[in-house]
Amino acid sequence: MQPNHKDFWFLPLGGCGEIGMNLNLYGHAGSWLMVDCGVTFEKSPDATRTGNRIELPEPSFISNRAESLVALIATHAHEDHIGAIVHLWDQFKCPIYTTSFTRNVLLRKLREKGVDAPVITVSSGEEIHLGPFYVKWLPITHSTPETNALLITTPVGKVLHTADWKIDSAPVVGQPVRPSLYQALGQSGVDAIVCDSTNADRPGHSVSESELFHGLNGKVAASRRRVVVGCFSSNVARLQTLGNVARVSGRYLCLLGRSLHRMVSSARAAGYLTENFVCIDNYELGYLLPEETLIVATGSQGELGAALHRLASDNHQDVHLSAGDHVIFSTMTIPGNEKQVTGLVSAFRARGIQVTLADESDIPLHASGHPYIDELKQMYQWVRPRLAIPVHGEERHLRANGRIASGEGVPYRLVGKNGDLFDLVNNRKIEAAVKVGRLWLNESRARLERVVPV
């Protein structure tokens, strides 16, 4: 199955009908272009002992025709978009294109596993020919720096692949969304949009990153004890906000968790976290009064062995929390992790440690990186595509996004799933055109194994 020069196809192998493990393919004139290659974290059959395991898309469709794969583009540094590259690149051996920050994050992972993949740096706004595809990187706001949407042009059609996005007019790190960039696409005529659906059932507009300083600073200022903030390590803007809070409140900032340290060095190498972001070493916590410190910690989803889990079970080597300390979750609980998060919260509270969850707070302590209904409407009004293909969501999210597109006058909408082939020229889809599945990383055997559906 190869597209000819009259075809323009979209074929998701992961991330369509689910949130996680995105792997998208575009096909034209005998060539394929891959956009993102991510993982998902699923409960192990033996979850109480081993926690979550890494799962990834079964890539054999494209591995079997790797010679026609012209490139892999990584839209941003989240694990559901880049996490599988290190495990699958040997099957593709194609060049990888991405922006500076994402490259730093990705290269670190590739080097750790000894994968020698060429990663080429692209700047936002740049336009590159990749085989028969002409790709333009369009900056967009999200919850990690340098996220880009892609305008992919062939002689038979133009598609806007939004990647993960929101409309943030004050994102703390990086530039606000430029409406004129997307309005210009609408004026030039876009055939199809492949669009993030994560929050397509949420009315209104997502909270801006810049709105969080007030709430977080208020919570820290109200405490006379140690404060720990749980945070997703890739959210560099949130780290910057916490650096600002530390400075204003006269506290020393300390990071607990390897992934935070890695992400901070990747961010600094790309030119972020340069002001008001000074961290002390972990051992220094022992020499400071509790009220002099602001600790940022990983593990807000209750991951076994992560910093928050260790703090809750009082076996962290650098710091011991005590009654009266305050733990703030500047994150949302990802569906499926409720039990682990509840366990974590109960363990803290049982020891007299105060816990505040952003999910339950009246003032904003966390901002989603995905568009709410009003933002989706805005994007459809700007871009005015002929065809909308909702992705990055479970079926209900995809359907909700399809309805929004319809309400905004998008003439064709196609809601599908992994393995469906979307014909971008003729506005139709072929269901289950390609066999899809999942692999999981068996770490004890250091190999990928097929997930057997139950």
Ligand SMILES: [Zn+2]
């Ligand atoms: Zn994503």
Ligand SMILES: [Zn+2]
């Ligand atoms: Zn993302």
